Amino acid sequence: MSYNNDLNRRHFLKMFAFATASSQLGSWAWTNSVLGDIQANGSPATGLFRMNLSDFPALQTDNGSVRLKVTGMSATFPEIIVTRSAGSVFHAVSSYCTHMGCTVNTFNASLGVLPCPCHGSQFKVDGSVVRGPATEPLARYATQFDGASLLAIEIPGLGYSIKSSVAQPAGGASRLSLSFPTVTGLNYEVRFKTTFGATDWSPVMFSPTLDGQVNVPSLVGDGAEATVYLERTGTSGFYAVIRY
Ligand code: FES
Numbered sequence: 001m002s003y004n005n006d007l008n009r010r011h012f013l014k015m016f017a018f019a020t021a022s023s024q025l026g027s028w029a030w031t032n033s034v035l036g037d038i039q040a041n042g043s044p045a046t047g048l049f050r051m052n053l054s055d056f057p058a059l060q061t062d063n064g065s066v067r068l069k070v071t072g073m074s075a076t077f078p079e080i081i082v083t084r085s086a087g088s089v090f091h092a093v094s095s096y097c098t099h100m101g102c103t104v105n106t107f108n109a110s111l112g113v114l115p116c117p118c119h120g121s122q123f124k125v126d127g128s129v130v131r132g133p134a135t136e137p138l139a140r141y142a143t144q145f146d147g148a149s150l151l152a153i154e155i156p157g158l159g160y161s162i163k164s165s166v167a168q169p170a171g172g173a174s175r176l177s178l179s180f181p182t183v184t185g186l187n188y189e190v191r192f193k194t195t196f197g198a199t200d201w202s203p204v205m206f207s208p209t210l211d212g213q214v215n216v217p218s219l220v221g222d223g224a225e226a227t228v229y230l231e232r233t234g235t236s237g238f239y240a241v242i243r244y
Contacts (some may be wrong), residue, residue, distance in 0.1 A: 182221025
């Protein structure tokens with residue numbers, strides 16, 4: 001695990017985040033909450049990848065289609081294809097061809113399919129097979145559109161869970177301990193806001209050890225579980241661990 005000592009301003013829209021919250025510090029009733037682009041969604045193994053369509057001009061018209069790399073998906077195949085159909089219906093599928101694993105192209109409007117460049121398989125925008133040699137559909141991901149500009153895509157394996165407890169350093173005030181799995185190379189930061197409805201999340205410094213100085217703004221994952229220790233900032237509030 002490595003720790004960064006510089007806290008830069010970062011663009012939340014590009015972050016991958018998971019939030020965990022407590023309505024009352026001291027009585028740890030943790031629930032999943034919303035922050036940034038990715039959040040837990042019921043199962044800790046499923047995450048929401050949230051897109052603002054204003055960032056993707058191709059998705060502002062029917063038949064628009066984009067291929068995206070999603071940080072936190074399987075390192076061996078982290079890409080999805082998102083396509084907009086008539087009536088603001090959005091489809092999200094893996095671009096991993098079920099024939100032999102080539103990367104399927106975005107929607108070809110003249111052919112009306114997602115074509116695979118390797119051996120000619122074709123798929124509908126929902127991933128079903130139009131033409132082989134592939135016989136199995138592309139993996140599909142459920143989408144939710146808010147009717148305006150936000151699209152959320154449920155992706156299994158993207159979420160992660162956070163364990164929390166109160167830790168007591170020798171001779172000092174109690175601290176909040178947060179433990180969470182990390183992905184090698186991704187960055188992790190802690191955020192806090194006082195109420196669920198508050199829009200601004202404040203960066204929170206932490207210590208990587210129970211007794212250490214609380215002055216570290218972020219860490220880089222190494223694939224192992226990380227534990228960080230925070231000073232408790234008030235009587236109530238919400239914490240989030242974000243990754244990007
Ligand atoms: S890998 Fe896609 S058609 Fe063969």
